[in-house]
Amino acid sequence: MEFGGVIPAVTTPFTDELDLDLSSLTSNIERLRTAGIETVCACGTMGEASALSFDERDSVISTAVSAAEAVVVGISSPTTATSVAFARQAAELGAHGVMCLPPTTYTCDDDEAVAFFHQVGAVTALPLMIYNNPAAARVDMSAQLIARICAEVPSAAAVKECSEDARRIAAVIEAADDRIAVLVGGDDWALEGYAAGAVGWVSGVANVAPSECIQLESLCFEGRLEEARVLNRRLLPLSRLDMHPKLVQLFKLAEDRVGMRGGPPRPPRLPLNEEEIAMVDAAVAVGVAV
Secondary structure, three states: OOOOEEEEEOOOOEOOOOOEOHHHHHHHHHHHHHOOOOEEEEOOOOOOHHHOOHHHHHHHHHHHHHHOOEEEEEOOOOOHHHHHHHHHHHHHOOOOEEEEOOOOOOOOOHHHHHHHHHHHHHOOOOOEEEEEOHHHHOOOOOHHHHHHHHHHOOOEEEEEEOOOOOHHHHHHHHHHOOOOEEEEOOHHHHHHHHHHOOOEEEEOHHHOOHHHHHHHHHHHHOOOHHHHHHHHHHHHHHHHHHHOOOHHHHHHHHHHHOOOOOOOOOOOOOOOOHHHHHHHHHHHHHHOOO
16 A cells, blocks of 8 residues: 555544444444545554554454555554564454554664564565654654665655654655655644645544545645645644543544544543543534534
């Protein structure tokens, strides 16, 4: 597959007893497809990957592959061995690509990062999306390091850039000399990312407002920036939820509010308080077309 377009990082619905709710995952993805979404990302941060067993990942990936046109699977973990196992699992279950942070509990240097991605990328034929998120992995990969990884790792085809530095998009494009697809990784600077040359957007808000996110991308690609600014301003209250520590709970509630199934999170995440609920309701009221 070629990475690009709006890619919702889908949540993993649970029942009230906190078991997998695979029928709701299917219906959520079908709703996204109806809105025009072609690719989803499963088993990422938004999908509470760290709260899933290996067998549960198997069920979630299989369900997503059956429901979506294309599926990117998050394979981030603390160790090379685990990420390798996750990559093999994704390939065996019919995924179309994988996405991976650097090791999540070790502050690796540049050589270790390159070695890690080389080993993870070598075990399958799936294209690899490098994921740069310093808040999640304790490593902020520079534009030069990302360019080096894409030069030395044959399967590296894209980067999800989530450093919260809007200048990084242009820097990666320049350093990699257009050899890698650059996707926005933070919802509240999608407009800036597209303006700088991003070709896609891995998004939380697209779970709740997929049509609006697709429209924002189209306006940017068409150079209709004033219209894009107006739409982006409307989406910003929802988009800012993506950078909140409780993004999973926030977007699950937003899904519930628009007729999807978000449902409860698994511990250690707790239910939202009244102020947080009000924040979500206000954002949905402004950002989602009725």
